[in-house]
Amino acid sequence: MFDVHAMRRQFPILAREVHGRPLVYLDNAATTQKPRAVIDAERHYYEFQNANIHRGVHALSQEATDAFEGARDKVRNFLKAPQREEIIFTRGATEAINLVAHSWGRANLKSGDEILISEMEHHANIVPWQLLCEATGAVLKVIPIDERGALVPGAFESLLGPRTRLVGITQVSNALGTVNPVADIIRKSHAAGALVLVDGAQAVAHLPVDVKALDCDFYVFSGHKLYGPTGIGVLYGKREHLEKMPPYQGGGDMIAQVTFKKTTYNELPYKFEAGTPHIAGAVGLGAAIDFVQSVGLETIAAHEDALLVQATRLASGFEGLQVIGTAPGKASILSFVMKGVHPHDIGTILDSEGVAIRTGHHCAMPVMDHYHLPATARASFALYNTPDEVDALFRALRRVEELFLK
Amino acid sequence: MSDLRDLYQEVIFDHNRHPRNFGPFPEANRHADGFNPLCGDRLTLHLRVEGGVIREARFEGAGCAISTASASLMTEALKGKTEAEAAVLFEGFHHMVMGEPVTVDLGKLSVLAGVSEFPARVKCASLAWHTLNAALKNESNPVSTE
Numbered sequence A: 001m002f003d004v005h006a007m008r009r010q011f012p013i014l015a016r017e018v019h020g021r022p023l024v025y026l027d028n029a030a031t032t033q034k035p036r037a038v039i040d041a042e043r044h045y046y047e048f049q050n051a052n053i054h055r056g057v058h059a060l061s062q063e064a065t066d067a068f069e070g071a072r073d074k075v076r077n078f079l080k081a082p083q084r085e086e087i088i089f090t091r092g093a094t095e096a097i098n099l100v101a102h103s104w105g106r107a108n109l110k111s112g113d114e115i116l117i118s119e120m121e122h123h124a125n126i127v128p129w130q131l132l133c134e135a136t137g138a139v140l141k142v143i144p145i146d147e148r149g150a151l152v153p154g155a156f157e158s159l160l161g162p163r164t165r166l167v168g169i170t171q172v173s174n175a176l177g178t179v180n181p182v183a184d185i186i187r188k189s190h191a192a193g194a195l196v197l198v199d200g201a202q203a204v205a206h207l208p209v210d211v212k213a214l215d216c217d218f219y220v221f222s223g224h225k226l227y228g229p230t231g232i233g234v235l236y237g238k239r240e241h242l243e244k245m246p247p248y249q250g251g252g253d254m255i256a257q258v259t260f261k262k263t264t265y266n267e268l269p270y271k272f273e274a275g276t277p278h279i280a281g282a283v284g285l286g287a288a289i290d291f292v293q294s295v296g297l298e299t300i301a302a303h304e305d306a307l308l309v310q311a312t313r314l315a316s317g318f319e320g321l322q323v324i325g326t327a328p329g330k331a332s333i334l335s336f337v338m339k340g341v342h343p344h345d346i347g348t349i350l351d352s353e354g355v356a357i358r359t360g361h362h363c364a365m366p367v368m369d370h371y372h373l374p375a376t377a378r379a380s381f382a383l384y385n386t387p388d389e390v391d392a393l394f395r396a397l398r399r400v401e402e403l404f405l406k
Numbered sequence B: 001m002s003d004l005r006d007l008y009q010e011v012i013f014d015h016n017r018h019p020r021n022f023g024p025f026p027e028a029n030r031h032a033d034g035f036n037p038l039c040g041d042r043l044t045l046h047l048r049v050e051g052g053v054i055r056e057a058r059f060e061g062a063g064c065a066i067s068t069a070s071a072s073l074m075t076e077a078l079k080g081k082t083e084a085e086a087a088v089l090f091e092g093f094h095h096m097v098m099g100e101p102v103t104v105d106l107g108k109l110s111v112l113a114g115v116s117e118f119p120a121r122v123k124c125a126s127l128a129w130h131t132l133n134a135a136l137k138n139e140s141n142p143v144s145t146e
């Protein structure tokens, strides 16, 4: 039986107050809080094992290398990736997408080729492709979304064509909460000869992921949205692609041999990990994965779904409040606007009540344009949120109403 | 945090609900667009400047209560001011929202003093003023608060 109060005690920050009120942290889609286990793992690494990796002969260097490579094994297992060489550490989802766009993209695209993304992508899964298109003459095509915030049925199939080289799609939308049918998209893309990159930044903390079963070509996520540290993220890529891709950055660690005449590159995964990586971050991410697996993603998803159902019900009974993103499949995110009150004002008033939400365009300006909104307010739930906190959110929204509309 | 009421004064609610000098202004001879990428607020400022004096100021756009009220109050304050006087008000307003000592008389604009206690909202209050600066310089690119 999942005990949310016991869970909360594992997150030191949740005990603090904000403006004299208990913190109600509902900005989890931006970043999650960190459990004691993750904080301790990083601390332990720095207090007992810190050294540079892959090059020292001394004991600490070996221990640090083992800790770092151990984290890679945890990620491999977490994503169900066939091989550890397919797991590349990056700074986050953003860098992982840039790596693919830069390395795979520049080596493989030519003028007139097409990249297909969706209207609900985060800027991180738009701009790197725009840069690539500018550099290569390839064309960016966009799968539109409907009023519910789901992909327009049939639109993907009609945009997918013989010139489509890669489909970049988010598994869960950060602005709307929509869960996309990525398995179906991957199957159809492959049938059309296109590769698929799945942006898992918003998915990994809420749904079990199996990259082998999905058969995606690339999968990216950030540690900090999975109860892990900032500054560490992951690119999973099928070995057959990674082997053929040129390096993304040059430097130490990614080389086999350097002379001024010719440099040969290291094998996977090191070919893509130039320079000293965020070792402590990887160790922390490993601890975060252990933590999430010890709770179980099915348990986490069930808990969060109940919170989302409660919040959606309270929202539907709140006059003047409109939920943005009503797709049939959603995870953990309630985006909304209130008649007569700008989201930014909602955010300030909620903050004064100790309730932390996100307001703005959520790095998804095309989604805002789609709804003709400058911004939305967004509450997003994590495994440590409680039904009482959902009630606190709506109490605080009543306060907004009192101040603004009475 | 200071009291929300320090930020959201009645005058601010009033100007948010009923912005003054709001709408298009074909007779204007200076324009500028302002954008706050943080919250998506956009505003367009239109001025009619004759002989160095701001005869008329109007604005359009959508923003939060703080940025709307600030723009509305600003257009009221600008009418009849010389460009030099407007620059002095800009300075004074800037000092006020940054919580620095203010030496000029800001009149009604001082209802926005509470903003200085809410660092995340300073840009909302300043958007109209940065746009004014651009309009007076007649810069053609939209100004951004970032």
Ligand SMILES: Cc1ncc(COP(=O)(O)O)c(C=O)c1O
Residues within 6 Å of the ligand: A029, A030, A091, A092, A093, A094, A095, A122, A124, A125, A170, A172, A173, A174, A199, A201, A202, A222, A224, A363
């Ligand atoms: C769907 C999605 N993709 C990508 C990103 C980028 O993640 P990061 O900033 O950690 O690289 C985010 C973060 O908000 C996101 O929500």
